[in-house]
Amino acid sequence: MRTRAWAGCLGVLALVTAAGSAGAGQWRDGAELYQKVCGHCHEANVGPVLKGRSLPPEYIQRVVRMGNRAMPAFRPTEIDDATLADVARRISTGAVLARE
Amino acid sequence: MVSKSKALPKGVSAADFDKVVREIRAIVGDEHVLVDEDKLAPYRKIMMPVPDEQHELSASVMPDGVEQIQRIMKVANKYRVPVYPISTGKNLGYGSAAPVQRGQIVMDLRRMNRIIEVDPELCTALVEPGVTYQQLYDYLQEHKLPLWFSCPAPSAIAGPVGNMVDRGVGYTPYGEHFMFSCGMEVVLADGQVLRTGMGAMENSNTWQVFKWGYGPTLDGMFTQSNYGVVTKMGMWLMPAPPDFRPFCIQYPNEADITKIVEALRPLRIAMVIPNAVVIAHTLWEAPCTPVKRADYYTGPGAIPDEAVKKIQADHSIGAWNVYAGLYGTKETNDANWKIIEAVAAGTGGKIITQEASKGSQALQYRFDLMKGKPNLGEFGLYNWRGGGGSIWFAPVSQAKGAETLKQMQMAKTILAKYGFDYVGEFIVGWRDMHHVIDLLYDRSKPEEMEKAYACYDELLHTFAKEGYGMYRANTAFAEKVAATYGPVKRDVEKRLKKALDPNNIIAPGRCGISL
Numbered sequence: 291m292r293t294r295a296w297a298g299c300l301g302v303l304a305l306v307t308a309a310g311s312a313g314a315g316q317w318r319d320g321a322e323l324y325q326k327v328c329g330h331c332h333e334a335n336v337g338p339v340l341k342g343r344s345l346p347p348e349y350i351q352r353v354v355r356m357g358n359r360a361m362p363a364f365r366p367t368e369i370d371d372a373t374l375a376d377v378a379r380r381i382s383t384g385a386v387l388a389r390e
Numbered sequence: 391m392v393s394k395s396k397a398l399p400k401g402v403s404a405a406d407f408d409k410v411v412r413e414i415r416a417i418v419g420d421e422h423v424l425v426d427e428d429k430l431a432p433y434r435k436i437m438m439p440v441p442d443e444q445h446e447l448s449a450s451v452m453p454d455g456v457e458q459i460q461r462i463m464k465v466a467n468k469y470r471v472p473v474y475p476i477s478t479g480k481n482l483g484y485g486s487a488a489p490v491q492r493g494q495i496v497m498d499l500r501r502m503n504r505i506i507e508v509d510p511e512l513c514t515a516l517v518e519p520g521v522t523y524q525q526l527y528d529y530l531q532e533h534k535l536p537l538w539f540s541c542p543a544p545s546a547i548a549g550p551v552g553n554m555v556d557r558g559v560g561y562t563p564y565g566e567h568f569m570f571s572c573g574m575e576v577v578l579a580d581g582q583v584l585r586t587g588m589g590a591m592e593n594s595n596t597w598q599v600f601k602w603g604y605g606p607t608l609d610g611m612f613t614q615s616n617y618g619v620v621t622k623m624g625m626w627l628m629p630a631p632p633d634f635r636p637f638c639i640q641y642p643n644e645a646d647i648t649k650i651v652e653a654l655r656p657l658r659i660a661m662v663i664p665n666a667v668v669i670a671h672t673l674w675e676a677p678c679t680p681v682k683r684a685d686y687y688t689g690p691g692a693i694p695d696e697a698v699k700k701i702q703a704d705h706s707i708g709a710w711n712v713y714a715g716l717y718g719t720k721e722t723n724d725a726n727w728k729i730i731e732a733v734a735a736g737t738g739g740k741i742i743t744q745e746a747s748k749g750s751q752a753l754q755y756r757f758d759l760m761k762g763k764p765n766l767g768e769f770g771l772y773n774w775r776g777g778g779g780s781i782w783f784a785p786v787s788q789a790k791g792a793e794t795l796k797q798m799q800m801a802k803t804i805l806a807k808y809g810f811d812y813v814g815e816f817i818v819g820w821r822d823m824h825h826v827i828d829l830l831y832d833r834s835k836p837e838e839m840e841k842a843y844a845c846y847d848e849l850l851h852t853f854a855k856e857g858y859g860m861y862r863a864n865t866a867f868a869e870k871v872a873a874t875y876g877p878v879k880r881d882v883e884k885r886l887k888k889a890l891d892p893n894n895i896i897a898p899g900r901c902g903i904s905l
Contacts, residue, residue: 327547331766335680357778360780361778
């Protein structure tokens with residue numbers, strides 16, 4: 291019984307996946323970054339809410355790079371300048387941040 | 391001229407440093423070497439109770455491949471300039487992305503973020519240092535692969551290579567992370583590329599399935615060390631179980647830790663409970679609930695026991711909160727669940743199931759971590775005292791009740807002496823426990839920095855006198871922690887360093903190893 295149930299989960303997967311270069315540090319846009327990084331704290335009752343406060347984009351960018359108390363700093367290898375500018379603009383102006 | 395950089399590597403002249411920067415720029419491209427102070431800011435952010443200047447870097451180089459790292463090693467050897475490799479740089483409270491010694495050039499491997507291979511039949515992955523757990527999770531989801539990994543609490547922004555190399559822990563049955571790694575690729579100081587285990591053999595297809603190879607097994611040498619730059623690592627993935635049943639058992643008294651450990655140890659060793667169980671204290675749970683400390687105590691010093699009791703009552707938090715799970719089929723989990731119920735009833739614990747946990751932020755992030763779903767819920771800890779100060783005091787304990795109670799009381803007494811709260815948990819290995827304490831303090835206050843430093847120092851030496859050693863330590867205390875393990879081990883480490891890295895160019899000082 292046990293064997294069959296486990297096999298049922300994995301039996302269809304007969305391929306070896308060559309994954310190529312996906313992801314981290316290479317964001318589609320600020321919305322994806324917000325969802326995958328920022329939102330883990332700022333939408334989760336851990337860090338302060340950022341949206342709807344008209345925070346200046348320059349301030350947001352600075353805090354991301356410098357860190358602020360418990361807020362970790364993020365390097366350009368993690369978040370490139372263009373995506374950082376985009377997420378800061380979106381947070382500041384209340385643009386769409388969540389993805390479907 | 392880049393020589394204005396105020397933190398030059400020890401013994402390296404400004405003129406030579408300029409040459410180093412010029413030569414590594416030629417290797418990786420101008421834009422992938424940073425020397426300006428404002429650009430280096432993210433690397434300087436630390437949570438340890440020492441001045442930023444102590445861990446100031448001179449530059450950052452961001453290679454995107456093994457061949458570039460080999461060439462950087464040549465330059466580093468030529469000018470005797472130390473480089474400090476980081477992966478995701480999110481070893482928060484252990485040193486973050488800053489080098490162990492002032493002036494070192496950080497080698498930031500975050501751009502090397504390829505998931506090279508996932509084998510769904512053998513349940514293995516081969517990844518680069520820049521891959522984050524979130525990235526790997528998304529990859530498995532997108533490809534509909536029912537495979538789980540174990541991750542540490544800062545999982546969304548941290549990654550498997552760095553965590554395994556620092557011998558970190560997580561919360562699934564694969565929670566002892568290094569134990570579930572399989573095969574490394576390492577660039578040595580002389581530029582040679584070593585593949586460990588079966589990877590050393592050309593055309594081998596067993597690199598990610600058999601750890602040992604032939605002759606000495608070398609992988610452990612490249613963890614918590616500075617003998618090479620790990621550029622690839624194999625890891626084992628766990629097939630998602632048909633039935634996953636996470637639960638929490640709460641206990642009302644601090645002294646209950648004795649009977650909890652005695653009751654759980656046999657279940658863990660026999661793998662009835664297969665995962666790395668966590669036994670978390672009230673003050674770990676409270677900030678993640680979240681509870682505000684100021685609502686319960688605003689006086690000087692450590693929070694009093696009465697206030698802690700009130701938090702427990704007000705928020706339905708145990709003095710100890712056991713997190714574990716059953717991973718199997720419905721039939722096996724039904725059978726084992728009866729054992730869990732009997733153990734809880736016999737020890738006075740209150741079970742909280744997944745159903746009953748709905749709406750609890752603290753329980754949800756734990757239940758997610760037990761199935762390797764990345765989140766940052768545990769960062770709630772940092773709101774407890776505020777001010778961004780945190781170092782992990784992390785001694786190893788036997789999985790015996792009396793031992794855990796003794797360690798808890800020792801730690802709580804010393805922390806209180808310096809005005810800090812006991813914010814601790816035990817992570818159960820198989821026969822050991824990682825006793826992890828977050829020494830939280832306000833880093834914006836110099837007097838708290840001093841106290842936190844002195845407190846860690848006293849904790850370290852008091853525990854060492856009792857024969858308790860650290861499983862892992864922050865970079866500011868690397869030398870002192872290494873010293874607690876005695877002279878012979880250190881001498882062997884030094885001889886190895888001399889043999890593998892005679893110019894002392896890879897992270898000298900890391901884990902106390904240097905020439």
